[in-house]
Amino acid sequence: MGRTNDQGGFVMSVRVRFAPSPTGLLHIGGARSALFNYLFATGQGGCLILRSEDTDLARSRLEYEESIADALFWLGITWQEGLRVGGESAPYRQSERLDIYRRYLEKLAGLGYVYECFCSEEELEAQRQDLSERGESPRYSGRCASLSEQEKALKRDQGIKPALRFRVRPGAPLLFADAVRGTIGFDRNGIGDFIIMKSDGVPTYNFAVVIDDLEMKVTHVVRGEEHLSNTPCQLLIWEALGFTPPQYAHISLILNSEGKKMSKRDGDTSVAYYRDQGYLPEAVLNFLVLLGWSPTGDQEILTLAELKEQFSLARVSKAPAVFDRDKLDYMNSCYIRSRKGEELAELLLPFVQRAGLFADRTSWAGLESREREWLAVFAEAVKERIKTLGEAGQYIDLFRGAEIRSFEEEAREVLRGANARVVLEAFRRMVEAAPALNQMGELNQMGELDSAAAAAKTMMKQLGKDLGLKGKDVFMPLRAGVTGQMHGPDLDKILALLGKEDILARLEKTLSL
């Protein structure tokens, strides 16, 4: 794949990858890395590859790989090559590419870069301990670097399986241009010989990434800052193999409110958690992109298309960013408010089901039309006061049923007020006489709930007139009497959604207190 540049020369189009290890759910930091890769590549017609780094046989699990791909898909991050979609460089699971690594390993061995290391875990630990006690950097001592054939044979006879180390040769500092942080240099003499192949024949991360990036023709590596110190090892391998490494871009970490790197162990850090809480994918995406990147203009709420258009690595911040739940909530409420009734209602369905309503239905299509309308009006009634879809669940009891869950103390006080009883009794008579306040069971044509709300409104106005009361004097007793609360969504909507029968039942109970 390629295209022509201004001078008519052939340029490689951008190829990036997101390469998670399937040892857990997709977390916020990973999602942001994936997002930056996605925006960077697709914004310029490039390609995003999804690859699974499952060389840690003990911890990797296929179900994690699946859930990571699902989470990316949910966010709207799509990839052009890799897991699930295939591509020229298949397979895209490192565990299935072992023969490829072996081939490159042989090449390195032929060049004299590889040696067997028989040190046990305990020995290595002791060596590190020793080094650090002497105030030196804990790198490999090189103990096995020059074992004789007999020594090696002896170890093998003892049944010790060697790991393979990369021999770091002395030389000039390793310099590379990081697209985010500028020129970064490491002294190669400070890097100890590192393992590239474990004793079980599986390559380590540092070796496998290089081979995969090489084979998959990756042009840019956009990844978290925690990988910065791995870069020199990888550079060494690129150099030994005689290939030009990709462009690197190390993006800063996402910190928790304590200022520490957000880790999987923090709890609420998986994308799945936010999905389950009722955050919209657009909101999560929009929030994440603003962590470490900023748009040129004042506009912060941006669509995916706008992000693709505007994103650039040059505007990625070097400093780490703190994850701020308040801002995420704000973003989410913006996106919730931008949805219209039915549309929102459909998104809300799983959450109201979790709260017990329509729990037996399998899907939105499985609802009857009057139920759908009820939910749509419900959605409109609550959308301005919920920050997550999940919060809608707690409003259901307010809009349904003959029971009032509980009375706030303030509400009781209002109901003890001078005119409260008069207002409620008069209102009860009006509702009894009115045919228009439908309830869900009786609803038969769309839009009926809206007119019921309108009817409720005029009814309340009329009530005020009849009694010669105004404003709060009529509305507060009504609200308190019907909901038990002092604050809440518009009363007319509550009344419409409740329906005649439940309103009367509630008034009855309140009046009998």
Added chain:
RNA sequence: GGCGCGUUGGAGAAGCGGCUUAACUCACCAGCCUUUCACGCUGGCAUCCACGGGUUCGAAUCCCGUACGCGUCACCA
């Protein structure tokens, strides 16, 4: 401890040597709107850019040190 990276208000940040009396957003505070709450609207919130020095006519912006924070030093990725 070695190596690496970072430091603009509570959080995200703009700023790239004079246009800055440091944008914008969230949070927070006050007021308005509203039958309540919420939404929305208006205003407030860093005399200053971690600190110290230097370069310059001029620095948050360039250089040097110090402090602090974070990352990383695995046969984990």
